[in-house]
Amino acid sequence: MPGTDRCLKCSSCVRACPVVAEIGEMTFPGPRTVAVDAPRFGPSRVAIAEVAWLCSMCERCLEACPSRIGLPKAMLDMRASLFPNVRVRPGHERLLGNIDLYGLSIEPVRKVGGETMPKAKIAYFPGCIASQREVETMECSLGLLKAAGAEVEVPSGLVCCGSPLVKLGDERRCERLMDANLKILERYDQVVTSCPGCTVQLVEGYGLEALHITEFLTEVTGTKGMRFRPGSENIRLAVHHACHLSRGVGPHTKERTYELLSEVPGIELVSTGDETVCCGAGGSLLSGYPDVAGRMAARKVDSAIFCGAKIITAACPFCAMNLRRTGGIEVMELTQLISSRLRFPGQH
Ligand code: SF4
Ligand code: SF4
CATH class of the missing domain: 3.40.50.1860 (Rossmann fold)
Incomplete structure (x- = not known):
């Protein structure tokens, strides 16, 4: 457990939690109860399973905790221990069904990737949302990367990065996705993403050289290649x-x-x-x-x-x-x- 025995019972984490602020402690008792007290003293796993997926993994509690207890990680550990034995929410069931059917967390509406460039050493990883719902993000990201001089392509055959499964506690499915993506992505020197959840997963879960596009455009290419329209309305x-x-x-x-x-x-x-x-x-x-x-x-x-x-x-x-x-x-x-x-x- 990530340092939960250092808890001072100060409740700073609870006060910092935006979900508690929105729906109240009666509905979501907050990180201390779910991640610190429950694993050590109860309440029962059945009661905790009712609230364990109400956390958005925003990490504000981690920032607020004076003992620097790894509360989001402890929350994930709790979910992973509950996952095999509980019935998850209907939306989560749908997500798992989509992963099994399509390899994506949402139903696909279009095929992505496939045009390869002989020199491209940079892969753009669109992730489920930018490839299937917020498609303009993928198109604009690729446009900016090319305008900045990057030789980048979207490899075909990519599946979900696995981040939603880590958040659910489903390690088994996550490993399958990671294996499939790794076979494709290890051919590239660099991966660039638009979705921060994908970035974290590709760096921490896969151990890849992955950067979020805000990092890539400022730290690698710079923006000198981009020209903006002057006199635009404020x-x-x-x-x-x-x-x-x-x-x-x-x-x-x-x-x-x-x-x-x-x-x-x-x-x-x-x-x-x-x-x-x-x-x-x-x-x-x-x-x-x-x-x-x-x-x-x-x-x-x-x-x-x-x-x-x-x-x-x-x-x-x-x-x-x-x-x-x-x-x-x-x-x-x-x-x-x-x-x-x-x-x-x-x-x-
Ligand atoms: S990570 Fe979860 S428990 Fe912690 S502050 Fe964010 S929503 Fe609340
Ligand atoms: S902020 Fe940290 S020390 Fe304080 S109650 Fe929460 S987990 Fe315990």
């Missing part, structure tokens, strides 16, 4: 920092995001104060409890509107999709936003 923009990016991949990605936005003409940043608060998409919360994930996203959208933003952006297709479900404000995934201001060859 955008009052709120930023949502995806949890799996700003806490999972690392806090440096917040600076990388702002670095990229500073290149785009006409961006007027609006400070909301809740930029790093979870939108509810991650950790299998959206698939298991779409109503809770929707309420958390709506809270963020309301805050952006209250602060005068006209658009909200996130460097994560999954967060963008969840925020968009609420309506009320335009949501643009980061590469979509940047591409909308890009000047393509021959354009003035």
Whole structure:
């Protein structure tokens, strides 16, 4: 167990938890009960199984804990120990069925990849959401990577990275997906992703050289190859920092995001104060409890509107999709936003 015997019973983790804030401790007792107390003292596994998948894996509790207890990891360990013996939520069942049928967490609507470039040493890994639902993210990401001078391709035959299965606690299915992806991805020197959940999984789970696109465009290629349209109308923009990016991949990605936005003409940043608060998409919360994930996203959208933003952006297709479900404000995934201001060859 990741250091749970160091618990001071201070409840800082509970106060930091956005799911507790949204639905209350009576419905989700929070990280201390699920990840620290339950494994050591009970309550029963049946009672814990009722709430163990209500966490979005945002890692705010880890930041708040004075003893630096690995609460999200302890939560995942709890899920992995429960998974073989409990009936998961209907949305999770659907996800597992899709993995078994298609190798993707969602039903595919299009075939992706296949055009190979002889020199390409960089693979773009679109992940389930950008390849099948937020397709503009994949297209804009590829456009930006090419505009920045990267020789990149989308390999055919890729399946889900396995991150949703790690979050569910299903290690067996996850290993099968990883084996299939590794056979393809180990042919490349570098993997680039748009989805931070995929980035974390490819780095930590697979041990690959994988970078999120915000890192790649700032640390590897730079943005000099990109030309922007001058005189564009100003955008009052709120930023949502995806949890799996700003806490999972690392806090440096917040600076990388702002670095990229500073290149785009006409961006007027609006400070909301809740930029790093979870939108509810991650950790299998959206698939298991779409109503809770929707309420958390709506809270963020309301805050952006209250602060005068006209658009909200996130460097994560999954967060963008969840925020968009609420309506009320335009949501643009980061590469979509940047591409909308890009000047393509021959354009003035
Ligand atoms: S990871 Fe986030 S949602 Fe999960 S228990 Fe911790 S603070 Fe709450
Ligand atoms: S913040 Fe850390 S020390 Fe405090 S109750 Fe939570 S797990 Fe225990």
